[in-house]
Amino acid sequence: MLIEDKFMTLATDNAPGQEMRSKADNITHQMKGGTLIGTPVDFSHGDVDAFEPTPGSFDAFADGVHAGGKQAYTEYRGSASIRSVVAGRVGAFTGAPVDANEELIITPGTQGALFLAVAATVTNGDKVAIVQPDYFANRKLVQFFGGEMVPVILGYEGKDHDAGINLNELEQAFEAGAKVFVFSNPNNPTGVVYSKTEIEAIAKLAKAYGATVIVDQLYSRLRYEGTSYTHLRALSERPNNLITIMGPSKSESLSGYRLGAAFGSAHLIERMEKLQAIVSLRASGYNQAVLNTWFNEPSGWMEERIRLHQAIRDDLVSTFRGAGLPVRVPQAGSYLFPKLPALEVGPHDFVKLLRHQTGVIATPGSEFGPHSLDSVRLNFSQDHTAAVAAVKRLVELVERYKK
Amino acid sequence: MLIEDKFMTLATDNAPGQEMRSKADNITHQMKGGTLIGTPVDFSHGDVDAFEPTPGSFDAFADGVHAGGKQAYTEYRGSASIRSVVAGRVGAFTGAPVDANEELIITPGTQGALFLAVAATVTNGDKVAIVQPDYFANRKLVQFFGGEMVPVILGYEGKDHDAGINLNELEQAFEAGAKVFVFSNPNNPTGVVYSKTEIEAIAKLAKAYGATVIVDQLYSRLRYEGTSYTHLRALSERPNNLITIMGPSKSESLSGYRLGAAFGSAHLIERMEKLQAIVSLRASGYNQAVLNTWFNEPSGWMEERIRLHQAIRDDLVSTFRGAGLPVRVPQAGSYLFPKLPALEVGPHDFVKLLRHQTGVIATPGSEFGPHSLDSVRLNFSQDHTAAVAAVKRLVELVERYKK
Incomplete structure (x- = not known):
């Protein structure tokens, strides 16, 4: 295999956390409606300011x-x-x-x-x-x-x-x-x-x-x-x-x-x-x-962290399901993988529009396999209020671009 | 290539810093004379306690x-x-x-x-x-x-x-x-x-x-x-x-x-x-x-560090040369690569004996290429006095095992 080909398979263009390097393609011609204002939320990874590192x-x-x-x-x-x-x-x-x-x-x-x-x-x-x-x-x-x-x-x-x-x-x-x-x-x-x-x-x-x-x-x-x-x-x-x-x-x-x-x-x-x-x-x-x-956190610390994440999870799942977007309830961790309906724009363009119009960063499903192009991944280890508001904006944008 | 063969080429048995994992082979049957007492010096890497991290x-x-x-x-x-x-x-x-x-x-x-x-x-x-x-x-x-x-x-x-x-x-x-x-x-x-x-x-x-x-x-x-x-x-x-x-x-x-x-x-x-x-x-x-x-150290800090290393270098070079062991004067960095004479023991065994008999760790020349089996590498970014004493013990051990 040529080394050029070897590295072709390693594309990071849509990888979580690399959004800031993504070339500013002009997507304004595809844009429907204006921006939706709210606290920006980067769901590509957890927010360690909202959930801080282990004490000590x-x-x-x-x-x-x-x-x-x-x-x-x-x-x-x-x-x-x-x-x-x-x-x-x-x-x-x-x-x-x-x-x-x-x-x-x-x-x-x-x-x-x-x-x-x-x-x-x-x-x-x-x-x-x-x-x-x-x-x-x-x-x-x-x-x-x-x-x-x-x-x-x-x-x-x-x-x-x-x-x-x-x-x-x-x-x-x-x-x-x-x-x-x-x-x-x-x-x-x-x-x-x-x-x-x-x-x-x-x-x-x-x-x-x-x-x-x-x-x-x-x-x-x-x-x-x-x-x-x-x-x-x-x-x-x-x-x-x-x-x-x-x-x-x-x-x-x-x-x-x-x-x-x-x-x-x-x-x-x-x-x-x-x-x-x-x-x-x-x-x-x-x-x-x-x-x-590690595994030596203060007593009750992990239990409280789980309780707080479960509360965010439940609110986000309700929001998605309330808008008719299917999502399985995660049993562990802090990822949600909701399915989007058929859209007028491609899945990578939708993720870009989402970022530019609502300040919400999500990772396209294509990163995880060829059968989940219609899903996006959200790491919901975020500020609770900001995350709920961000998912409401996401849902509103889905409505706008729905076929 | 079989994966087993691929990893055969990656042996770390004699790699610097891995001495503590080296199996305690019995080398006592090869040992000549007793131990030489002195502050142990690990020349496999620099001593960041002797030369501390950049201020700030x-x-x-x-x-x-x-x-x-x-x-x-x-x-x-x-x-x-x-x-x-x-x-x-x-x-x-x-x-x-x-x-x-x-x-x-x-x-x-x-x-x-x-x-x-x-x-x-x-x-x-x-x-x-x-x-x-x-x-x-x-x-x-x-x-x-x-x-x-x-x-x-x-x-x-x-x-x-x-x-x-x-x-x-x-x-x-x-x-x-x-x-x-x-x-x-x-x-x-x-x-x-x-x-x-x-x-x-x-x-x-x-x-x-x-x-x-x-x-x-x-x-x-x-x-x-x-x-x-x-x-x-x-x-x-x-x-x-x-x-x-x-x-x-x-x-x-x-x-x-x-x-x-x-x-x-x-x-x-x-x-x-x-x-x-x-x-x-x-x-x-x-x-x-x-x-x-980095590149923003206090004024004069790097110059002083160079001066201190040069002084150690010069003392160690004198000690090696004084004992008849050829060594080129390093122009930069903190490595010395002296050449040892023909010894009664193999180069890896000598390095082990050196460690056990004198508390001095050096890296065998075989790690750097097939033509330098008769050399050892010393990182002389060490406490000055301890390093000089350690090289004296090394030289004394060389005398003992010289053919």
């Missing part, structure tokens, strides 16, 4: 700086003492022990963990099963390493218990030779959680076919009332090669520190460390110290 | 945290306002302007910049010219992306003006189809600086053959008395595709913040940003704010 996180960072050289230069996989703390806590959270010395690596964000995990398992010509819709980087990573994507549909609409993965397609993917399965749980962009039955079936299939599973559990702490969650790694029947990814960037609002962790099969973690040595050496040494606050 | 760096970080969401979530290539500051300063330093919007990316350390630059220019089967000896990651990166390394010898010994690059070999590499040339200037591990004649010749050859040049100038600020430095990017006759890499991890002791910058050809910077989006998203947002201190 800055102090933990300052402790890291004061610790000096030994904190600045850690092993490539991260400081041994911090790995020990984190391994204990993620082991307890996920229900199965993690060996701090061999089974865990600290990375620059969960993105860093995902990159290393895919790089450690996928090379030219490898088939990789990928859920549609799912986090956009999964697909791009497979393409970058020369892998071949085998799609597995997530039929999330109209369900309220199962996530809706098509297990027949997953088995067919394994039969066709897929060596790796990458998925997020809770699913990004829909916020649905895989049921115990689904996770057990995934684990059983992967084990039977000898496939590696990479499960991105970034949002698995922020779970709403009535949601039960199954950690694949805690099942007795699970694949031999399994990497679980988590990090404090979302529910804990620590994204500015770029921290993530991957834990699982020791030989894969070892590969990931070898690669991290030439990718970025290590997660910033001082930043690593912030992980001391 | 922590305050700049704190300002970043207080700025909140807009600093936590920057564009993937880094905050626009910080890029603007950095572009102005590196443009002035290197003698040619840098467009902040199109020609610069902020990365997690210079390692992050090097990774992205090689990934943006090298793919399966591409030939890449690599200097021997040079920074170990250059070779590993080329191998990881399936490139083919074409070695170019740096005959640094016995010279005191030219770095010693074999320009005939470089031209042969280009003739043989090398599309990319990666090198560090000042050279890591030897500390030699390429002369104006050499840099002009490299630029001319690369331009003539249409090759891309990636030049790692990490240490180009810490230059000793009498050293002149030529920035390749400021030459009027230079290659069309050129990336220059710098960062504040070394001379400025800001390694704990993991910051780097790459600047040059806009289309390559664009590829690097697309890739950064799936590698780590961005350099930690808050950390980026620390770049506001």
